[in-house]
Amino acid sequence: xxxTNRGTPLVEMRDISIAFGGIKAVDHVTVDLYPGxxxxxxxxxxxxxxxxxxxxxxxxxxxxxxxxxxxxxxxxKDPRDARAQNIETIYQTLALADNLDAASNxxxxxxLVNSFGFVDETKMEAETRKxxxxxxxxxxxxxxxxxxxxxxxxxxxAIARAVYFNAKxxxxxxxxxxxxxxxxxxxxxxxxxxxxxxxxxxxxxxDIHNVMKLCDRAVVMKNGQRVGTVNVNEVxxxxxxxxxxxGKKPAQAV
Amino acid sequence: xxxxxxxxxxxxKEEGPIGRFLRATEIDPRLIGMVGALLxxxxxxxxxxxxxxxxxxxxxxxxxxxxSVQTASIGIMATGMVLVIITRNIDLSVGSIVGVTxxxxxxxxxxxxxxxLGLGHPAIWIITVIFGIVLGALIGALQGSMIAYLSIPAxxxxxxxxxxxxxxxxxxxxxxxxxxxxxxxxxxxxxPFGAIGATGSWxxxxxxxxxxxxxxxxxxxxxxxxxxxxxxxxxxxxxxxxGVGLIAVATWVVNAYPWPKGILKQYYEGLGQEVPEDxxxxxxxxYPVIILVVVAILMTVxxxxxxxxxxxxxxxxxxxxxxxxxxxxxxxxxxxxxLMGALAGLAGVIGSxxxxxxxxxLGDLDELYVIAAAVVGGTSLxxxxxxxxxxxxxxxxxxxxxxxxxxxxxGDGSYRKxxxxxxxxxxxxxxxxxxKRLK
Ligand SMILES: Nc1ncnc2c1ncn2[C@@H]1O[C@H](COP(=O)(O)OP(=O)(O)OP(=O)(O)O)[C@@H](O)[C@H]1O
Ligand SMILES: [Mg+2]
Numbered sequence: 001x002x003x004t005n006r007g008t009p010l011v012e013m014r015d016i017s018i019a020f021g022g023i024k025a026v027d028h029v030t031v032d033l034y035p036g037x038x039x040x041x042x043x044x045x046x047x048x049x050x051x052x053x054x055x056x057x058x059x060x061x062x063x064x065x066x067x068x069x070x071x072x073x074x075x076x077k078d079p080r081d082a083r084a085q086n087i088e089t090i091y092q093t094l095a096l097a098d099n100l101d102a103a104s105n106x107x108x109x110x111x112l113v114n115s116f117g118f119v120d121e122t123k124m125e126a127e128t129r130k131x132x133x134x135x136x137x138x139x140x141x142x143x144x145x146x147x148x149x150x151x152x153x154x155x156x157x158a159i160a161r162a163v164y165f166n167a168k169x170x171x172x173x174x175x176x177x178x179x180x181x182x183x184x185x186x187x188x189x190x191x192x193x194x195x196x197x198x199x200x201x202x203x204x205x206x207d208i209h210n211v212m213k214l215c216d217r218a219v220v221m222k223n224g225q226r227v228g229t230v231n232v233n234e235v236x237x238x239x240x241x242x243x244x245x246x247g248k249k250p251a252q253a254v
Numbered sequence: 255x256x257x258x259x260x261x262x263x264x265x266x267k268e269e270g271p272i273g274r275f276l277r278a279t280e281i282d283p284r285l286i287g288m289v290g291a292l293l294x295x296x297x298x299x300x301x302x303x304x305x306x307x308x309x310x311x312x313x314x315x316x317x318x319x320x321x322s323v324q325t326a327s328i329g330i331m332a333t334g335m336v337l338v339i340i341t342r343n344i345d346l347s348v349g350s351i352v353g354v355t356x357x358x359x360x361x362x363x364x365x366x367x368x369x370x371l372g373l374g375h376p377a378i379w380i381i382t383v384i385f386g387i388v389l390g391a392l393i394g395a396l397q398g399s400m401i402a403y404l405s406i407p408a409x410x411x412x413x414x415x416x417x418x419x420x421x422x423x424x425x426x427x428x429x430x431x432x433x434x435x436x437x438x439x440x441x442x443x444x445x446p447f448g449a450i451g452a453t454g455s456w457x458x459x460x461x462x463x464x465x466x467x468x469x470x471x472x473x474x475x476x477x478x479x480x481x482x483x484x485x486x487x488x489x490x491x492x493x494x495x496x497g498v499g500l501i502a503v504a505t506w507v508v509n510a511y512p513w514p515k516g517i518l519k520q521y522y523e524g525l526g527q528e529v530p531e532d533x534x535x536x537x538x539x540x541y542p543v544i545i546l547v548v549v550a551i552l553m554t555v556x557x558x559x560x561x562x563x564x565x566x567x568x569x570x571x572x573x574x575x576x577x578x579x580x581x582x583x584x585x586x587x588x589x590x591x592x593l594m595g596a597l598a599g600l601a602g603v604i605g606s607x608x609x610x611x612x613x614x615x616l617g618d619l620d621e622l623y624v625i626a627a628a629v630v631g632g633t634s635l636x637x638x639x640x641x642x643x644x645x646x647x648x649x650x651x652x653x654x655x656x657x658x659x660x661x662x663x664x665g666d667g668s669y670r671k672x673x674x675x676x677x678x679x680x681x682x683x684x685x686x687x688x689x690k691r692l693k
Contacts, residue, residue: 059578080580095578097571099638100564108568109579111561118559126480145571 008071010035010200011169016055016065025051026062027224033169033200038191040215040232041204042244047221049204050092053171056202057089058082069169083110088167090175092204094158098147102139103128105146106161131160135190136183151178159187163194170194170201176210188214208237220244228253278489284632284688288647291681295651299658311661315511319537322508323444323608325646325653326542327352327601328620332627332645333553334597337590339628340570342637343408345591347397347415348598348624351390352617353423355602359386360432360612363439379439387599393419394595395588402584408591416621423614433611443608444540446517452509455538459505466497508543509536542604546646549597554642566590570638626674627652630681651677 009032018026026048033039041049055062058079067074069085076082082089096105103124112120112127125142132139136156146154155178162170172191176184191201191214205211211218212232220227220243228249230240235252242248276283296313304310311317331348338345363382371378397415401408434440441448450458470490477484485493513521513535522529557563568576569583577583601620606612631648633640655677659670 057578078580079578083580089578091578093574095572095575097568097575097638099571100567104564104568105575108564108576109581111564113561118555119561119564122476122480122482125482 006034009033009068010037010070011056011202012068012071013052013056014066014068016052016062016067018051018055018060018062018064024224026055028065029221029224029226031202031219031226031229033202035168035200036195036198037217038195038201038203038215040211040218041202041221042206042211042218042240043221043227044244048224049221050173051224052221053089053173053202053204056082056169057087057091057171059089059091080109083165086166086168087171088162088165088169089171090155090158090162090173092173092177094154096146096154096158099145101145102132102142102149102157102160105157106131106164108161110165127164128160131164132156135160135163136186152180152183155179156183159190163190168199170199172201173204174206175203176205176207184210208240211240212237222247230254278486279493280485280489282641284685285644285647287684287688288631288644288651292647292651292654295654295658299654299662302662307662312658315507317657317661318507319511319540321650321653321657322543323540324657325649326444326540326546327604327608328623328627328653329546329646329649330549330604331594331597331601331620331624332631332649333549333642334590334594335624335628336553336631336633336640336642336645337557337566338408338594339625339633339635340566340637340640341587341590342570342573343401343587343590344625345394345397345408345412345594346621346625347393347412347419348594348601349617349620349622350416350419350423351393351595351598352602352605352620353614354393354419354426355386355390355599356606356612356616357423357426357432357614358389359383359602359606360435361427363436364432364434364612374437376438378436379442382436382439383442383603386603387596390599390602391592391596394598395592397595398588398591401591402587420614420618423616426614427612429614431611431613433609435606435610435612439603440607440610442541442545442603443606443610444542444604445608446513446537448542448607449508449537449540450544451538452536453538455505455509455536458539458544459501462501463498466501467494470494470497505539508539511537513537542608545600545604549600550642550646557642562586562589567638572638623649623652623674626678630678632685634685635682648681651681 011033012030013032014030016026016029017024029048029052031039031041031052041052043049051060054060055065056067056076058076058081061077067076074081074085076085097108100108103121106128107124112123114120114123129142132142136153139153139156141149141153146157149157155175159175162172176187179187188210191203195201203215205214215232217229218232218240219229220240222244227243227247230243230250230253235250239250243250243253300310300312303312331352335345335348359382362385363378367375367378367381393415397411400406400411470493474484474490518529518533518535521535522533557566565576565581565586568579568581569586573583598617602617605616609616627648628640628645629635629648630651631641631644631646633645652674655674656670659673664670
């Protein structure tokens with residue numbers, strides 16, 4: 001796939017920097033994302049992947065740099081701004097309220113209300129049953145707090161939340177970390193399905209095979225900096241591992 | 255569709271009759287525990303008095319009616335404290351807010367407003383009540399803002415508030431007691447004239463019963479519409495019967511407490527009549543109790559049916575997740591403390607009306623009872639968990655202990671403190687045990 005001249009990117013994060021105390025967690029990183037594309041974000045632990053996407057999801061505000069959505073510069077000051085831009089995020093930490101059930105978490109901040117303005121619990125549960133039936137048909141625990149769910153079940157709740165609201169831009173921070181092989185397979189299929197629908201997806205993923213299988217491009221980070229960006233079908237997994245481990249940029253990379 | 259009870263979890267799991275009963279009725283087992291403890295306390299005091307003091311005086315209409323009035327102000331504040339504690343905060347200043355709002359309301363209705371409106375003007379009590387609630391809300395908003403935007407811990411801000419507002423209450427009238435308050439205002443505190451009488455109480459009971467039945471029918475309809483499992487029909491009838499039964503018993507009790515002789519005389523003198531031989535005028539529900547019930551219903555709706563309530567629970571469960579979901583957690587903190595302050599202002603109304611005077615000591619130590627009520631009622635100090643009805647039962651437990659000790663002659667304060675302190679620790683320990691067993 002050709003990475004140049006594809007029109008306006010869906011997302012462009014340009015020259016983003018953010019530091020915590022003295023640590024430059026993200027150091028002048030530029031990435032972009034096109035509709036119908038999956039861009040992998042790779043790097044060792046602490047490389048700055050989560051911090052970078054949190055600038056897009058509104059969890060953090062970058063110290064420097066600009067964000068463009070469909071070519072237009074936007075200010076993303078908090079998670080509400082991000083949601084308003086149809087950006088949905090599955091956080092590495094899942095960001096679930098443990099004391100609430102699946103439906104309450106799925107609709108958190110966007111509760112369905114009836115004509116009196118009261119939260120419509122039954123409707124929300126019905127919608128949750130619908131979407132979970134599609135994503136994880138084995139899911140049964142609708143009426144218990146999510147603290148009572150397994151790691152994988154919690155993850156599927158977080159995924160359902162990101163998928164339910166018709167995102168255009170999806171951020172997935174290690175979405176399969178807690179999933180079994182079957183569930184991981186289902187998430188892979190989901191990613192391909194969403195991609196076919198024209199969503200742009202940032203996928204943070206450590207498993208190199210999943211990266212090779214799912215991503216169109218891969219951005220490798222190291223110590224907060226971008227090592228390089230490659231078209232996945234132009235490189236081998238060893239090339240990518242070399243970038244991650246040694247910071248070695250192959251010839252094809254930009 | 256027929257009323258088939260479909261319960262996926264039931265299959266394959268052996269369950270005793272109690273477990274089956276709890277699941278079918280969806281009663282929280284902890285509620286049963288709290289009510290059980292309350293009944294135990296009531297019966298304990300009654301039996302003790304029966305055995306050692308030559309007559310049971312606890313489970314009498316008179317005592318229960320007084321208990322209901324005394325619970326009102328702690329109960330009202332406890333409903334707000336639930337929100338504060340669920341969001342992992344604390345408010346130590348509520349007792350002092352009661353004091354300061356009580357003082358300024360006293361000054362307003364006794365010394366300031368009558369100058370312009372004339373003594374006994376019907377607008378005085380309305381202005382005073384609104385003023386007291388708004389003043390409480392403003393104090394709460396100020397404290398909440400400092401907690402939310404200056405990131406000073408709630409414990410510190412409200413500990414400061416505890417001292418500051420008590421000091422302000424003293425300075426407001428240089429330590430004077432202001433009395434008596436406006437006549438209409440005083441009715442809000444309860445008393446023979448501050449109650450709605452037998453007929454009014456039965457009408458209220460009928461409305462409340464209709465409400466209970468309507469909620470059960472509507473809940474069932476809603477679940478059926480979405481094809482969710484329904485409760486078995488006997489459980490629905492049981493819940494309706496229980497609700498209506500409780501309302502009927504409570505109404506019967508408050509109506510069984512007649513006006514004392516002196517009040518009867520005063521009343522009939524006002525009518526220019528002799529007191530009839532068989533005169534029996536019921537108190538009925540006291541105004542502060544009605545206010546408590548209304549507050550409890552509104553707060554329950556707020557917590558279970560509105561986005562605001564959802565956000566309170568979400569912030570308590572995981573503040574970070576709540577913020578990432580776009581909830582403005584700081585604004586929520588300000589709103590919660592504002593609400594708490596307003597409820598403390600309302601408690602100030604009831605407290606000063608009941609005393610028929612404003613003193614700077616009003617509400618002293620209330621913060622401890624209010625926090626204890628919320629915690630005894632199942633609100634978790636770790637955050638994220640709590641109910642309004644639990645807090646009110648908690649308030650009833652504490653006030654019952656307190657008045658019961660007085661009743662059986664341990665009223666000199668020291669024993670009361672020991673018993674209530676022990677009860678608080680015990681209640682929290684039982685709650686911890688219960689939660690452990692759940693896991
Ligand atoms: N809120 C914070 N405060 C201080 N330092 C932070 C904060 N968030 C991240 N960091 C630091 O920024 C750096 C990048 O962290 P980040 O979470 O982005 O790594 P990552 O690439 O997502 O790693 P992983 O693969 O382990 O998830 C780390 O050194 C981390 O310690
Ligand atoms: Mg990370």
